[in-house]
Every structure is written in C-alpha cells, then in structure tokens.
Amino acid sequence: MSLLEIENLRLDIGDTSILKDIDLTIEQGEVMGLVGESGSGKSMTALTVMQLLPEAARAQGRVTFDGIDILSAPEAAMNKLRGDDIGMVFQEPMTALNPVKTIGEQVAEGIRWHTGANRADAEQTARQILDRVGLPEAKFPLARYPHELSGGQRQRVVIAIACALKPKLLIADEPTTALDVVLQQQILELLRDLVDERKMGLLLISHDLAVVADMADRITIMRHGEVMEDGETARTLSEQVHPYTRQLAQASMHVPARKRHATAAATADAPPLLSVENVIRDYPGRRTSLLRKPAPFRAVDGVSFSLRAGQSVALVGRSGCGKSTLARMVLALDRPTGGAIRLDGAEVSALGEDALKPHRRKMQVVFQDPYGSFNPRHKVERLVGEPLHLLERKPSAAERREMVADALHEVGLQPRDMDKYPHEFSGGQRQRISIARAIITRPRLVVADEPVSALDVSIRAQVLDLFADLNDRLGVAYLFITHDLTVARAITDEVMVMHEGRIVEEGRTGEVLDNPQSDAAKALVAAAPDLHRALRRRLAEQG
C-alpha cells in the first residue's frame, strides 16, 4: 500500500469545479513532483491532503494516508496528523513564521503539542532538528526571532518545524520560489537529504520544471484541475508524450529569436546611451548608540558600466546584492551617494526633478509584480498614458487615446482594452500593459526589474518574445535585472554579475554563463536549475 493514495479526487468550491478526477500516489521515501501553471489546482490538492480547505469546499473521492481515510477523518484526528505525520512547508518564509515568537518556541510548539513532552525535552529536540537543517545552536540560538534571520534561514526554520517529528510525508508548496537560485539549491539539497535520511515521502509542488526534474522521482503534470500526465520524471520529460508536457518543457527553455545582435555591436564606437561612473549608494545603518553616528550600509559600491543604444544588458546577482538599488538610481528614483549617472550625455544624477523631466522620457521602467504596478482604481487608458505627462506639449484627449491605442497594439493588446481596469486582465496581459506604459514615450532605455519572474512559464516565453521583438523593431536598450540566468541568456547580449554591491564580472552573456570566472558567477551558474542538465543527469543515472 502506498503512503498517500489519492483516487478520483473531485473538489468544488461553491459552484466552481476546482479539481477533477485527480489520481496520485506517493510511496515511502519517494519524491513526487507536482507541476502546473498558476490556477492548475496544485496547492488545492496539497490542502486537500492536509484538510485545510476553505469552508465552502466539498471534496469527493478517496484520499488515504497511511491507511487513514482523510476525507472522512474528524478534525481532531487531522490535528493529530498535521505537523506530526504530515509536515508542510509553505512558499513564503516571511509569513509562515510568527514574528513575535522565537524560532525555538515555534519549533518546540509542535513537539510539545504532539508528544506531550515537557519544555526542556521539546527544546532539546528542537535544538537537534535546527542543527540538522543547518542552524546550529552556537550560531543561531533558540532565542532568535524570525526577523533576525535571512530569507533562506527562515525557510530552514519552516522546514525544521515541518520535519521536527519525523513526518512520513512532507508537502512542500513552492518552497524555494521566494528565494534566489543559490539559496534555492541549498534548500532543495536539504530537502533531498532529509528524504533520503528518513525515508519520508515528499510532495514537491513547483511551477519550475527544472527544479522538479532535478528533485522528483516521479512527476504529475496538472492543468485546469486535471492531471495531464504522470510518470517517471526523466522519461516523462524527455519523451514528452502529452502535448501539454511538451508545451511546458518548450516554454521553460524558450529563447526568443533576435536579430539585433549585429547592429548593437556595429555601433560600438558611438557614445554610450547610459554611463554609470563609480556610483556609490549608502543607506543609514542601524543606530547602536544614541551619541555615535551609525555606520552606513553600502548597498552599491563603486559600480561603473556603460550601455549603448539598442543594447540589451542583464544585471544578475543574488537577492540583496544591490541590483534593484542600482536600477532605481539609473531611473533617477533614488540618488547616488557618490559617482555620476549620465543618460545621453546629461548627468541625470545631478539634476533636480524639473530639469529631469525631459530626460525621463528617454527611460522607462517595467516592474516585477504585474499586480502591484498599477493603481487598481484607474483604467488602462490612464495607466498606460501616465508617462505622456512627460511630453512637452500636452496631447489632446483624442491624441492621447490614439497614442495609448498604438502602445497597446505594439504589445499585442486590443485598443478597446484601454477602457478596462487592470484586474480584468491576466498576469501576462498585465505585464504587457506594463510594457505598453514603458514604451509609450518611445524611450531609448527600458529598465526591467525581474519582469518575468512572477509569470508562468508559457506566459513568460510570450513576454520574453515581446521584449525581443520591441528591441528589434524600436531599438530600445534594456537593462534587465534578474536572478534567473535562463532569462538573461534568452534576451541579453551582455551580462554583469553583481555581488555585495560590486560588479564582479561582465562580458558577453553566453561566454560568462558558460565559463564563469568569479566565485559569485560560478555559484550562480552552478545553482541555476537547468532542465537539460537535470534530465541528462537522471538519464545517466539510469544508464
């Protein structure tokens, strides 16, 4: 008998059908990868197993865990299971921990509740498991609070809580999506070691095929609440029998066709469009004494680079390396503490807001979060037309609509979309609106801060195509900020690797990523999930 058996699971919330005929089994010590795009029902499947569904949800079918019928189990029995035999790791380590309790308390809490152990014994067990997940007590005492830890360390605490009682099944719902690639690799390694060590079953939910290919023994691919295909990971992903599997695999390795490589190089002698000279940005540090001035924190430390018209450059690095701070300074949303930023010869970093206005037209921005980058109360016409404020002559209402319609057309949307509100669009469409807003003034430089990392793979491929196409047709130069090397490889000519506020390596994208020289770049490249590599390794293991 399998550890977890889901048969014919059907889930409805109100009148909406969420899951249809889900079949899934997990054996002891097996890693099952559950893959699908947002809204495919991955998380709902996991929540059904935990019986943490919303009130109005009705589940039918059979879910058996270790011989227990979960769907008919009373709440008291589920409380015994949750956190004891079934552990769960959530996506967002920021919100999965209680900010007012120490990590020791939070790990010990479950132990005491499930085993009735006294405080001292529970803390002893907590100490052991925290040590196991890489937070030894000497460096991370139990009295630490979550805010004193980094994102990766917090996720380790969450894993410690989930694994403290040696569960038989661990459910990890996008456990590394909020982390950068290096941390992602560390957390995945930890999960794999725990599975091997304890013969746990692991249900790994992810939208990233490369991560799943690397981790999972078997894979289940979901779409619209239904299982499309399931089977042994390497075979399923290399044979790609099901059309949707092929579509997903291709989208996650998609490289847009680009024509401009040559022209960008041909204008190498022209003066640079953007030049960043020895830029420094200090933030006030934490005050340690009332009288002493706090030592500043240097987020960006002497960065210099230049970017030519029409060139596409990636700025990659781990989270917290200063890449977003640098981007804001390039956009003149933040001022450097030292150094100069020149756009088209003008030193924008020294100009006041009024003097900046004509220069702002030449640079625009696309943000990561397609939900947060629009005022929810404005219609698309107003959102996309916002930068028209920068034109010297105010366009008339008709001209304005015309320009918005043009910009929407450029990004593949309909002119009639301008009378809708942003919530009426999907994530990918919103990112198109975001791009339309960025190009409406025909800027020469677009700074894109993780523009595709919140998107599903198939939508990501389309948006990358759009970026490449706009670069070809309009000659827009890009500064692409990303932690995803696949994106950098797909869309940029050159790459700069940033580490702790400095640029430690730069060069042509392919060369740097294939043959990294600096330690920071090597670490990034080694940690980046790669579907081809993972599949090659798996197939080689099987011989």
Add this chain to the structure above:
Amino acid sequence: MSMQPLSAEPTGWRALVRMAFANRSFLVGFIITALIAAMALVSFVWTPYDVTHLVVADRMKGLSAEHPFGTDHFGRDILSMIMVGSRNSIAVALVAVGIGMGIGVPLGCWAAARGGWIDEALMRFNDVVFAFPALLSAVMITAIFGPGAINAIIAIGIFNVPVFARVARAGALSLWPREYVLAARASGKGKALITIEHILPNIASILLVQGTIQFALGILAEAGLSYLGLGAQPPMPSWGRMLFDAQTRMMVAPHLAIFPGLAIVITVLGLNLLGDGLRDMLDPKLRRQR
C-alpha cells in the same frame, strides 16, 4: 502557486448596493443615520410645536398623545426639541470633522510625501496635540473665547486634525513604495500630483471610516460641551443642554433625561455601526472572506 495579491477593485454601483444589503451593520447604521439626518432636515420646515414657545401650564407633562415624549420644565415639547437639537449636533460634528479632514489629511499626506525633518516635526507636533485631553481643552477654548456653537465647532475640530493627519500619513506611507507610485515618479509626476492621483483615492476609504467614527465622537463632544453650557446657547435647544436641565428633575420627570439621552446613544451607535460596516465593505481583505 502564488496567491493573487488582494487589491481594491473598482466596483459598479449595483455591486456596491448588493454589498450594502449583505452587510448588516452597515445597513442598520445607515438606516439610523439616515433617519436622524431626515429628522434634522424635517425640523427646518416642521416640528410638532414651536420650541421657543413656552406654555408654563403644560410644564413637565408625561407622555401623551399631544406630546409623545412629554414636555420640559417650561412646557416645551420634548420631541420638537430633540428634532431641532439634532440639527445642532449634526452641524457641529459635521463641520468639526470637516475641519479635521481639511487640515489633517493634507498635513498627513505632506508629511508622508516629504519625509525627513518635515515629517518628523509634523508628527511630533501631532503627538503634542494628542497629549492634551481633547474635551478638557475644548472646554478651555470655549471658556476663553466664550460659549457658542461656533467656538464648540472650532474646539472639537482642532482635536480632529491630528487624528486625520496620522491616519492619512500611515495610509500614504504604505502606498509610496508601491510600484505604481514608482512608475508614476518615473513618468516625471511630482509629489503633489502623485498624492492627488494615486495616494488620495487609495486612502479615501480609510479616511471615510475614520470620518464616521470622528463624527460620532464629535456628537458626543458637542453634547458634553452643551451640557456644561459651553455649546449652543438657549433658546437654541441642544441634546446636551436638555440633559443638564433634566438632571435636577430626574426623580420627578425622568423622561426629561431619557429621550435626549437616547437620542445621543442611538445616533452614536448608528454612526459607529455605519463606520464598522463601511470598513468591512471597503476593506477588500475582509470582503473576500465573506
């Protein structure tokens, strides 16, 4: 799978009406408030009796068909006095909230937009105003400048300013780092324009909720001031003054105190329910949970 961030979605009028009917505290609060407001409006054109007309022969009559709420010690009809008194309470509270919003919201938005020492100075000044006991200080202001409705309005209004400044600043501060505000800045819009276009519409709901709560507090404060004889002056009836007149006759004619007291309680209750309901309706997080 990532959760969709909760965002305030623009809703049509029909959806708004449907939501209002689904929200019991809003509905009850709205009906009470509307009734009180209607009563105040009606009192301009019609009251059962003239409130300035004294009929000593009818003094301190109990409840009857002619005088449903009885009469006071001068023989005036209490129902008519409550109707006219509501005018005063509403006007004072409304203008006081207006003063608070009109000064407090721009101050709070300015502090949030500018930051630095301006923010610090404005908020510390706020703290200082907060440190004064509001009602006692209002008593002091009216005592110095003389009693009367206008001075009561100003005294209550001043102490509404820091409340709205604080709420507006807190709301605005959480919006400034949003990406759509950054995008507006990248579009060269100045801080004033961004505040008008992006900040204010998105903090309007919390300001509205705070407004109803301050309105209720304003009614209470006005009643307190007129009770002390510092609010509206006779012959203008006011709820607080009616309570004051009633207190020495509590044993003889309790209805003198009960009806103005009930008027105050019901109005404040209605406004608080309205505020609670509005908060639930306008907070998209709470709305989704329903």
